[in-house]
Structures are given as C-alpha cells and as structure tokens.
Amino acid sequence: GQNIDQPTEMTATEGAIVQINCTYQTSGFNGLFWYQQHAGEAPTFLSYNVLDGLEEKGRFSSFLSRSKGYSYLLLKELQMKDSASYLCAVRDMGDGGATNKLIFGTGTLLAVQP
Amino acid sequence: DTEVTQTPKHLVMGMTNKKSLKCEQHMGHRAMYWYKQKAKKPPELMFVYSYEKLSINESVPSRFSPECPNSSLLNLHLHALQPEDSALYLCASSQYGGIETQYFGPGTRLLVL
Numbered sequence: 001g002q003n004i005d006q007p008t009e010m011t012a013t014e015g016a017i018v019q020i021n022c023t024y025q026t027s028g029f030n031g032l033f034w035y036q037q038h039a040g041e042a043p044t045f046l047s048y049n050v051l052d053g054l055e056e057k058g059r060f061s062s063f064l065s066r067s068k069g070y071s072y073l074l075l076k077e078l079q080m081k082d083s084a085s086y087l088c089a090v091r092d093m094g095d096g097g098a099t100n101k102l103i104f105g106t107g108t109l110l111a112v113q114p
Numbered sequence: 115d116t117e118v119t120q121t122p123k124h125l126v127m128g129m130t131n132k133k134s135l136k137c138e139q140h141m142g143h144r145a146m147y148w149y150k151q152k153a154k155k156p157p158e159l160m161f162v163y164s165y166e167k168l169s170i171n172e173s174v175p176s177r178f179s180p181e182c183p184n185s186s187l188l189n190l191h192l193h194a195l196q197p198e199d200s201a202l203y204l205c206a207s208s209q210y211g212g213i214e215t216q217y218f219g220p221g222t223r224l225l226v227l
Contacts, residue, residue: 042218104156
C-alpha cells in the first residue's frame with residue numbers, strides 16, 4: 001500500500017528557518033516532489049529528489065533518504081508570503097514505469113508570524 | 115510559457131445539469147491529468163491522458179467523462195453530479211507522462227447544488 005505522512009500544521013516566525021518532514025511508504029518509489037499551495041490556488045512545484053541527499057534552490061532546500069523513506073523541506077529566511085500548505089508527493093511507478101502517478105500527502109499548513 | 119489554463123474559474127450547477135471543464139497547455143506536453151481536491155485535503159488523481167489516450171482511470175464514477183481532443187486540450191464533461199462532487203478540480207500536464215514534473219493549472223471551483 002501507499003502511505004505518506006506530514007505534520008498537519010506548523011507555525012514559524014518571519015526570518016526564521018523551518019523544516020517540514022515527510023515520511024512515506026510506497027511500492028514503486030521513483031522520486032519525491034514538494035509543492036506549495038496557497039489557499040484556493042493550484043499547487044506550485046518547488047523541488048524534486050530522486051537520489052539521496054540535499055537539493056538546494058534559493059531559500060528552499062529538500063532532502064531525501066530512500067532507505068529511511070524520509071524527506072524534508074527546509075525553508076530559510078521565512079517571509080509572510082511563505083504562509084501556505086506544503087504538499088509532499090511521491091511518484092508511484094508500480095505499473096512498470098509507464099505512467100507518472102503522483103500520490104500526495106495531506107499537506108502541512110505553515111503559518112508565518114511577524 | 116509554463117502555464118496551464120483552466121476555464122471556468124468557478125462553476126455552480128444543479129444535479130441535472132450538464133457542464134464541461136476545460137484545460138489547455140501550450141508547452142508541448144504529451145501527458146495531461148485531472149485531479150479532484152476537497153477542502154483541506156490533498157489532490158486526488160482522477161484521470162491521466164498520455165499521447166491523447168486515456169492511460170489511467172482511478173475508478174471515477176461515470177458521471178465524470180474525460181476527453182482529450184488534441185495534445186493541448188483536456189476536457190472534463192460533467193453530468194448528473196452529486197453535492198459531494200463539489201470540489202476544486204485541477205488540471206496538470208507533464209512532458210511525456212513518465213518521470214517529469216507535473217505543472218498545475220489554477221483549477222475550477224465547482225459547487226453542485
């Protein structure tokens with residue numbers, strides 16, 4: 001089966017650093033995505049990890065450990081506009097790699113306070 | 115151009131109505147997707163089209179009927195919906211339907227009365 005877990009809510013202060021964790025169990029893992037979604041809007045792609053290690057992109061970094069089924073998204077120098085839901089999504093290639101099927105976690109609602 | 119567009123932005127329909135949601139992308143992507151998202155829930159995959167052919171149907175009720183007229187367009191035809199079908203319907207596209215990133219449109223917010 002498939003299972004993706006994230007904290008439901010987090011609160012952080014403007015200018016600080018926050019780490020959002022994601023653990024997963026899936027049969028045909030082939031990559032993990034992080035998306036940002038503001039209320040009522042579409043998810044926006046943030047990062048992609050398929051190999052172990054850290055991927056850095058400006059204020060956002062994402063880490064993956066395949067052996068532990070674990071990823072985190074690190075947001076630095078938090079800004080008020082970073083208040084949003086952050087979705088962890090795992091690519092499931094259980095059908096032999098024919099189709100790009102994303103399984104989303106429930107999302108972490110981040111509130112950035114002044 | 116990395117934009118996926120969807121129309122309409124909002125739709126209110128009765129349970130006996132027939133309506134259609136439209137999605138368009140001009141990135142040359144060959145895979146397109148429909149997702150349903152309820153409030154405070156993650157997106158749930160409904161359909162996947164790869165090279166204009168339906169490749170995944172996640173056991174979606176027949177009152178939802180997808181159509182892919184060409185590689186740039188994706189429609190979702192709605193008929194005899196139920197109030198519980200009220201949700202944000204998101205369209206996404208990716209380059210080939212394999213391992214690439216999916217890019218989402220802004221969604222259509224549907225309310226079924």
